[in-house]
Amino acid sequence: MGSPFQRHFGTNYVPSIEEVSKIKDILEFSSKEILQIDLEIDQLQRQLHLQQEKRSKVHSLAEQHRTLISPARRLDRDIIEEIFLACLPTHRNPCMSAIEAPMLLTRICGSWRSIALSTPQLW
Numbered sequence: 001m002g003s004p005f006q007r008h009f010g011t012n013y014v015p016s017i018e019e020v021s022k023i024k025d026i027l028e029f030s031s032k033e034i035l036q037i038d039l040e041i042d043q044l045q046r047q048l049h050l051q052q053e054k055r056s057k058v059h060s061l062a063e064q065h066r067t068l069i070s071p072a073r074r075l076d077r078d079i080i081e082e083i084f085l086a087c088l089p090t091h092r093n094p095c096m097s098a099i100e101a102p103m104l105l106t107r108i109c110g111s112w113r114s115i116a117l118s119t120p121q122l123w
Helices: 018-066 077-086 103-107 110-117
Strands: none
Touching: 077 110, 103 110
16 A cells, blocks of 8 residues: 655655645545445444354353253252351351351252251251
């Protein structure tokens, strides 16, 4: 993307009338080219947005499937109960706070709530 006037950039050169006409032609061509590039950029941005939405949906679906095969889902109830008991504070009695065991354990999912509530050692 050279220009016949490139050597004059950054100087105090004053173009002739004939050169002014050529410069105006270059500016007109440049404006049209910029407009075309802007249109292509807009189109590419729309395509990118669509692909990002598509990727997000596929990723979400994959994550939902990944949770179905999570090893934590295969743990026996007695192992989960032992893990819950290990979550209790050792230096004091547990308090009924939503941010620590045992109450926190009841807020994870329905099955954990059921297990926690039916494990008397937690309470």
